[in-house]
Amino acid sequence: MVKFSVGVAMTPLDQLPELARAAEECGYSSIALPDSLFFMEKQTVDYPYTPDGSRMWTEDTPWVDPLIAAAAMGAVTSTIGFYTQVLKLGSRNPVLLARQVGSVANLTGNRFGFxxxxxxxxxxxxxxxxxxxxxxxxxxxxxxVIKLILGGGMVEHHGQYFDFDRLQMSPAPSKPVPFYIGGHTDVALRRAARVGDGWTSAMIKFDDLTAVIDRLRVLRAEYGRSDLPFEIQVVSVDRFGSSGYAELADAGVTDIIVVPWIFDGHGFDSPLEAKLESLHRFADKYIHGKDAV
Known part of the structure; x- marks a missing residue:
């Protein structure tokens, strides 16, 4: 059965703990946590996931560091998972990130995906x-580097970009942290097929999605990884409702990321009560009800 995760992009920070508790109560699989470092007044390149290259948020839109959010929401829940969707890796330091990811994995009892x-x-x-x-x-x-350190024990790395002698971060997570790779380019799909435990999308149309899934199958076979578990996490823009979600599942999607309050006509900054009602309404229909996929 396909899973449903709740996307919480651009949500006021004080709503996050209660949304996590409600999502767990309703039976959602995970919370998908976005990442934005800052809002630069002038952008020098187009944002890749809108038709005109503009950003969908302003300088006043609320964002929280997703690793801190996962730890905070993990503290008020016991079963629901969390994953970054996606953390922008290139601007960070991998040794520091390994410390942070390992901490979140331990604090949430292995309920965190990267x-x-x-x-x-x-x-x-x-x-x-x-x-x-x-x-x-x-x-x-x-x-x-991050996978090496999270694996535990005394490790060293001498690469093109990063170099360090033997070190150990304790405690290591008691289970491997799954890595989900984002990006729609062929280079990104190759990365997902080669080293990922799954692929995670930005907003995507169904026809483009099926092409991506087909390509991932080919690439995973090339890398000899076809038999390993592999998540397909998707933000669909043109398949909704019981028939749409069934279509996504039949195409190979394992995790549909939804924002139930948007479906009900509420905004990202809507009151908490409206969002809680939407979470329950969606779950009653598509997770537990007659329209469950």
């Missing part, structure tokens, strides 16, 4: 002290 992307804005790289050039190869090495 969804990662490169990042789209040169300013996020440069103003955080990371190079924008060569970002793809650098991120590949970052994933290698």
């Amino acid at each position: 969804g990662v992307g490169i990042g789209w804005a040169p300013e996020e790289f440069e103003w955080c002290g990371a190079p924008y050039a060569g970002r793809g190869k650098r991120v590949d090495e970052m994933i290698e």
Whole structure:
């Protein structure tokens, strides 16, 4: 059966704990946590997931660090999962991130998945002290470093971009942290097929989605990973309702990311009570009810 996760992008921060408790009570699988470092007054490149390249938020839109959000929501829940969707990896340091990811995994009892992307804005790289050039190869090495450290024990790494002698971070997570790779380009799909435990989408149309899933199947076979579990986490923009969700599931989607209050005509900044009602209404119909997928 397909899973449903709740997307909480652009949600007021004080609503997050109660939304997490309600989502767990309703039977949602996970909370999908977005990432935005800051709002630069002037953007030098187009945002890749809107038709005109503009951002869907303003300088006053609320954002929270997704790792801190996962720890805070994990503290008031016991079963629901959390994953970043996606954390912009390229502007960060992998050794520091390994400490943070390992901490969240331990504090939530292995209820955390690490969804990662490169990042789209040169300013996020440069103003955080990371190079924008060569970002793809650098991120590949970052994933290698983080996985190495999270695996536990005394480890060392001597690569093109990062170099350190033997070190250990304790405690290591008692289970491997799943890595979900974002991005719609062929390079990103290759990364997901090669090192990921799943692929996670931005907003996507069904026809584009089926092409991506077909491509991932081919690539995973090339890398000899066809038999391993693999999540397909999707934000669909043109398939909704019981028939639409069934279509997504039949196409190979394992996790549908939804924002129930948007479906009910409420905004991202709507009152908490309206959002709680929407969470329950959606779950009653599509998770537990006659229209369950």
